Amino acid sequence: MDTLQGRKLTVSKIQNSSEFLCFSSLITLSFSFSLFNWLVPSFDASFLESCECRKTRMWLIFKRLFNVSRKGTDKVPTGTDPFYCFTSVLSASVQIGMGIYLSIPKTEKFSEDGENDRLRYGLSSMQGWRATMEDAHAAYTDLDESTSFFGVYDGHGGKVVAKFCAKFLHQQVLKSEAYSVGDIGTSLQKAFLRMDEMMRGQRGWRELSVLGDKINKFTGMIEGLIWSPRSSDGDYQVDDWAFEEGPHSDFAGPTSGSTACVAVIRNNQLVVANAGDSRCVISRQGQAYNLSRDHKPDLEIEKDRILKAGGFIHAGRVNGSLNLARAIGDMEFKQNKFLPAEKQIVTANPDINTVELCDEDEFVVLACDGIWDCMSSQQLVDFIHEQLHSETKLSAVCERVLDQCLAPSTAGGEGCDNMTMILVQFKKPAQSSAQAEEQSSSNKQADTEIKVEKSDS
Structure with a gap:
């Protein structure tokens, strides 16, 4: 059993083949976009807004997400880059795939x-x-x-x-x-x-997952599969979040x-x-x-x-x-x-x-x-x-x-x-x-x- 920054990295049981295929497909998607990131030229925000094609807008946002993730501890703490990229890409793909406006x-x-x-x-x-x-x-x-x-x-x-x-x-x-x-x-x-x-804080991350839409709840579930919670985390009350509690995540x-x-x-x-x-x-x-x-x-x-x-x-x-x-x-x-x-x-x-x-x-x-x-x-x-x-x-x-x-x-x-x-x-x-x-x-x-x-x- 490996450790990652003091946290136990657990391997969760895959209940059935469909769950395994879903999980592996998403990991492959994340890796693919990371690889293609090197092939996409740089565009600024004004160009992004001018793109009428949803696929183009999505592609440029993926590029930006992975540019952020590659910068290491300045943007994302060491050891969390893959998960950060993975969840960010999922969230962005859903939002951009839906389009900005309804019919x-x-x-x-x-x-x-x-x-x-x-x-x-x-x-x-x-x-x-x-x-x-x-x-x-x-x-x-x-x-x-x-x-x-x-x-x-x-x-x-x-x-x-x-x-x-x-x-x-x-x-x-x-x-x-x-x-x-x-x-x-x-x-x-x-x-x-x-x-x-x-x-x-890690507690804040979990709260954001609960408050988010379906895709954010899903990524929160994935986080739960990856990170083993502390024994003291099971019975906390979010409404009792102490004011003096600082970030520790x-x-x-x-x-x-x-x-x-x-x-x-x-x-x-x-x-x-x-x-x-x-x-x-x-x-x-x-x-x-x-x-x-x-x-x-x-x-x-x-x-x-x-x-x-x-x-x-x-x-x-x-x-x-x-x-x-x-x-x-x-x-x-x-x-x-x-x-x-x-x-x-x-x-x-x-x-x-x-x-x-x-x-x-x-x-x-x-x-x-x-x-x-x-x-x-x-x-x-x-x-x-x-x-x-x-x-x-x-x-x-x-x-x-x-x-x-x-x-x-x-x-x-x-x-x-x-x-x-x-x-x-x-x-x-x-x-x-x-x-x-x-x-x-x-x-x-x-x-x-x-x-x-x-x-x-």
Whole structure:
């Protein structure tokens, strides 16, 4: 029995000939693509996007996967390259083989509503024209007795990172020492960065396999055949994942990623954390204010960090590939061992914006770029106000927004993405005339202190 980096390498019994043929065929496929990799010329991301032939797109992505794997410990820990390549190729082949768009959009929606004594919310998500649904969300009116939590996570390269964040990010906020002393902003920042740490661990890898689609569950099963688990791993509870637990695994983490846009509301304080191009907008007296900034590579502050970390920007994409400068996951851009997480080519470090709420604040919207590609912040706020005249159910308002944004075809590109939106409306307490006058005065002061620019129409 061999050992590989301290782990026992076991040979699992093949139950029948069909399982053996399946397993051996997949290994052969992985080896074949590795061999042919040397024969394929190098292409950049812009050429890849221009390829209409699915086989060509698939071939170029295979090439990129194996280029990454050949770089050894800078990208993949020693000893895990074959398995890493194997699972990556399987996942990519399924996604690319399916194509980017469906012939008919999936317009079925997941919607829900909720409320407490301070606010109410509605949300809706729709797959649309995309071949897969990679968005996720989290909505908790009572994270604790005085705090509400809402998050939108827009995945890319797969859905697993978005789903991982939706399951664990709010838990890590709660477990942060900063949160326990009332520092919501710091607790959010730590939780964002913590997601990458957790996904690098072997336990994180298994959780990603469970959260993934069928092919990812299959690769998780293969991992189980190869690696013998520790005796202490059998009875752990993922919800009890300790905050201080650090990475202790040979796995480099997922190459897929996700944006994260989170709003935490406690009493009259709203704290927004954002990494990526999902967006949070507040409506104050009908005026839209952006509470987050879209993290595109061409922004000066993002470009400066990318270049200093050894990356480059081509065609508006980081290293010619990713069109985001900040994201959770995307570990191939976070391999510089001499830089902290905040200074990597792509970072999960969020912008934090804290706003004191006033009586003129009507609602907050969190949405992925599938919405913002079709509507400006002010256009969406205006549309919501219009819908609220005739519809009181907030999830129904969100559904109307999704229907409004859905493109009639895939010809134009806009309106063809996954769409997720959360609408949070503040409840207004009853006030006396004297209280209303005092509140009006404080609202004028608050309006001058809001930390973001008014949205363009």
